[in-house]
Amino acid sequence: MGNLDASLKNGLYFLPLGGSGEIGMNLNLYCCNGKWVMIDCGISFADDRAPGIDVIVPDPTWIAERRADLLAIIVTHAHEDHVGAVARLWPQFQCPVYTSPFTAEILALKLAEEGLENDVEVNVVAPGSSMAIGDFHIDFVDLTHSIPEMQALMITTPYGRVLHSGDWKLDPDPVVGPASNLVKMQRVSEQGVLAMICDSTNVFKAGVSGSELDVQDSLDVILGGIPTGRIAVTTFASNIARLMTIASVAERHDRHVVLVGRSLHRMTEAAKRSGYLNDLPPFIDEKDASHIPRDKILLLCTGSQGEARGAMARIARGEHAHIALDPGDTVIFSSKVIPGNEKTLYALHNQLTEKGIEVITEADEFVHVSGHPARGELTDMYGIVKPKIAIPVHGEARHIRAHCELARSLGVEQAIEITNGNILRLAPGDAEIIADVPSGRLAVDAGGLTPLDGEFLSTRRRLVFNGAVSGVVLVNEKGHITEDPIIRLRGVVDENLFPELQKELKAQIIERHNQLKKQEKLDDEKVEETAHNAVRRVFRRLAGRRPITDIYVIRFEEE
Incomplete structure (x- = not known):
């Protein structure tokens, strides 16, 4: 590796150690003249190939061995697949962290769980601002997502400018936070963009991903048609836009929102400390739900993917300490089915149905929109940024290949299929994968981290x-x-x-x-x-x- 390290002393390089060739577990690295910046450090969730394991993190060994040259970690937003591994892996990096106020609130909770709240230097960066680290000058650009303060990064170096998109969509009515700042994106792109490292999640979806406000209107109609009984809605706790949508609709229909699940309490408290959700009526604790008439309550629950320990699964099994559903009640699954969760989730749907509970999913009604760009939005972004090189990430191999084909069809000079462990030289010279370095996955188990394939x-x-x-x-x-x-x-x-x-x-x-x-x-x-x-x-x-x-x-x- 000595010759490789020497060659990295000059030029601009990109290296994903997580999130390329897969959806989730994002860990991306940029090197300029031998110094590194990490963008995001997230987790993925285990499947039945890792029995007894809930959480997986990227193997950071290669960059941890070079931590003397790692200048910082920058976190684009507060979703688990982007911030969830910071607290677990930071002891191997020992570098400052930069992120937005809301994401910093979420990160603080995770650092406290690991006993690191006094050890990690977390620098709060205002959305839409700029900063410099070594040879990297970084402009933060607001892009809409399902969580507040998603920040794309326009990274300017002596070798050219790179846009790191993070997760995003072009929602004109995002419900929470500002719409995507395309004016700034246009302005920072005008001097030319060498490469765009971009979200590929919805590359197979035609058109646009849809607006959160449209979901709000649809849920308004659905709730209007359910005049009696308890209503429970389950979604991702981190989808702050959806929480705002559900709470707003509940208020219109004179229903009090009860939070069911610890992660919902943590997310809503962090959002309120950051200035979000404060214009809503107070949420009610699940312990007090029994005092509210059944037709005046809306239960907002965790467990949208059928997780055995999620609130919705425990309610369905009749094992929840404070919440029960009866025949005639309604459960709305306001989320997509993540691939791999189908069997577990459909079993939960059936369990509820057998109890006489009405189940509504995105297959039945318009109750969910994605937070990621469909092909129409990708096309618009390429038209604004006009990169010379397209580097799709945040996708499986088939997503990345389809994204490369789309980019080429839009006139992008070069589109590169990349996977975890590829070191891609962006400049000087033609973009080229010059080396493969060790990458992998670590399972979070009792006592620490263990190789997934060990x-x-x-x-x-x-x-x-x-x-x-x-x-x-x-x-x-x-x-x-x-x-x-x-x-x-x-x-x-x-x-x-x-x-x-x-x-x-x-x-x-x-x-x-x-x-x-x-x-x-x-x-x-x-x-x-x-x-x-x-x-x-x-x-x-x-x-x-x-x-x-x-x-x-x-x-x-x-x-």
């Missing part, structure tokens, strides 16, 4: 899908098995379906042991290996499984 989680996956076998083999000093081996199964097969299984396992262990040579029978490791292989052979033949198998040999002396 031995620990590989073992856990094997336990989930294959189960485990433990056994004890008793041998005497001459190497003879003196009693039937003891075998215990955990999650391998249902022993009730195989009444002869224990007998077969013990017989196979003894048979294979008896085939050993005399000197091998005196070697505990060889005895253990032979019994281990005998057990595994039975289960491969019986069920096509390879359970984790632990055999213990106990050797004793006979009197």
